[in-house]
Every structure is written in structure tokens, then in C-alpha cells.
Amino acid sequence: PGQHLVDGFPVLSAGPVPRISLDKWSFELKDDVRVIRKWTWSEFNRLPQTQIKRDIHCVTSWTKLDTLWEGVTIDSLLATVGIEPTTSFLLAHSFDGYSTNIPVTDVVGGKGMVALRYDGRALEPDHGGPARLLVPHLYFWKSAKWIKGLQFTKRDEPGFWESNGYH
Numbered sequence: 259p260g261q262h263l264v265d266g267f268p269v270l271s272a273g274p275v276p277r278i279s280l281d282k283w284s285f286e287l288k289d290d291v292r293v294i295r296k297w298t299w300s301e302f303n304r305l306p307q308t309q310i311k312r313d314i315h316c317v318t319s320w321t322k323l324d325t326l327w328e329g330v331t332i333d334s335l336l337a338t339v340g341i342e343p344t345t346s347f348l349l350a351h352s353f354d355g356y357s358t359n360i361p362v363t364d365v366v367g368g369k370g371m372v373a374l375r376y377d378g379r380a381l382e383p384d385h386g387g388p389a390r391l392l393v394p395h396l397y398f399w400k401s402a403k404w405i406k407g408l409q410f411t412k413r414d415e416p417g418f419w420e421s422n423g424y425h
Contacts, residue, residue, distance in 0.1 A: 260319055261315060261320065261321040262319055262320060262321065263322070264320045264321065267385060268316065268320055269385065271384075273355075273356075274354075275383050275384055276404050280388060281299070283299045283406075284298055284406065285297045285407055286407035287339060287408055288407060288410065289344045289409075294341065295338075302330065306331075306334045306338075307374075308331050308334070309328045310327050311324055312395075313325065313394065314394050314401075316397060316398045317397040317398070325377070325394075327392055327394075328375040328378075329372050329373035329374040329375065330372045331368060332365040332369075332372070333367070343362040343410065345410045345412055346361060347359065347362065347410070347415065349408070349415050349417060350408055350409075351402075351405070351406055352402045352404045354404055358400050358402045358417035359416060359417040359420060360393060361414075364400075365393060370392065370393045372389050372390070372392070372405060373390050373391070373392040373401075374388065383404075386401075386403030386404055388404075389404070389405050390402060390403045391405045
């Protein structure tokens with residue numbers, strides 16, 4: 259209710275768009291403070307890739323239908339390191355300092371991915387490139403742009419917006 263369809267792809271960010279060099283990009287999977295695994299850009303791109311088509315929705319009231327994404331599912335990440343989720347909660351961390359909290363159940367079972375491509379092309383910086391979290395069944399503020407890692411947390415830690423009074 260209250261959503262309206264858009265043809266374009268609106269750009270909304272909490273701050274300036276960071277420009278991340280691919281030779282400096284890395285992604286960490288952490289269990290609390292312990293690093294489980296760290297990947298470089300080239301290592302991450304060698305992981306199994308999945309393509310999905312989903313509708314996306316922003317809390318600012320726009321909806322875009324049938325968006326095409328490609329990347330590494332959270333299930334594939336966990337399978338690659340041979341672990342099951344260690345807690346019920348995750349914090350996604352971004353290169354610009356943004357974070358968002360997500361229940362693990364919202365990213366496993368094919369529900370979440372680290373997206374590397376949108377509509378057949380490398381993800382543009384304005385839309386979170388080189389990589390963003392994609393959790394299309396939740397409002398898009400949970401699909402953190404410029405992602406650099408996922409951290410299992412013992413409790414539901416507040417992310418950027420929760421720390422600033424939003425729930």
C-alpha cells in the first residue's frame with residue numbers, strides 16, 4: 259500500500275557515493291569479531307554466481323518491477339566456507355560506514371545475495387557498486403550499498419537507521 263511504480267532506478271543514499279577501487283575491495287564474513295573468511299574482488303567473482311529477477315521496493319514509496327540481478331547468494335557464501343549460520347542475526351557493513359541489521363532467516367534459503375551485476379552490467383557506484391547486499395523481499399534500505407562484509411552477531415544489533423531512531 260502507498261507504493262508507486264517507477265521506470266527508472268532512483269538513487270538514494272545516506273551520504274556521498276564512495277568510489278571503491280577493485281584492487282582495494284575485499285569482503286569479510288565474520289562470526290562476531292572473528293574473521294571466518296576474506297575474499298579479494300577476483301576471488302569473490304570466482305564464487306558460484308546466480309541470476310534472479312525480482313521486484314524491489316523502497317520505503318520512500320517507489321517500486322520497480324522485474325529487476326535482474328546477478329551475484330553470489332548468501333547460501334553459496336556459507337557453503338563455500340562450510341558453515342551454517344552461527345547466530346540468528348547479521349550486520350551488513352559497507353565501505354561508507356553504513357550498516358544494517360538483518361535476521362539471518364531473511365538472507366538464507368535463496369532470499370539474499372551479494373549482487374555484482376544489475377541488468378547484465380557491472381553494478382554502478384550510484385547503485386552500490388561494485389557490490390551491494392540484495393534482499394529484495396525487504397525494503398531496499400536493508401540492501402546495503404558498497405558492501406564489505408557480513409557479521410554474525412549474538413543479538414540484534416542496531417544498524418545505521420535503527421541507531422538514528424527508525425525501526
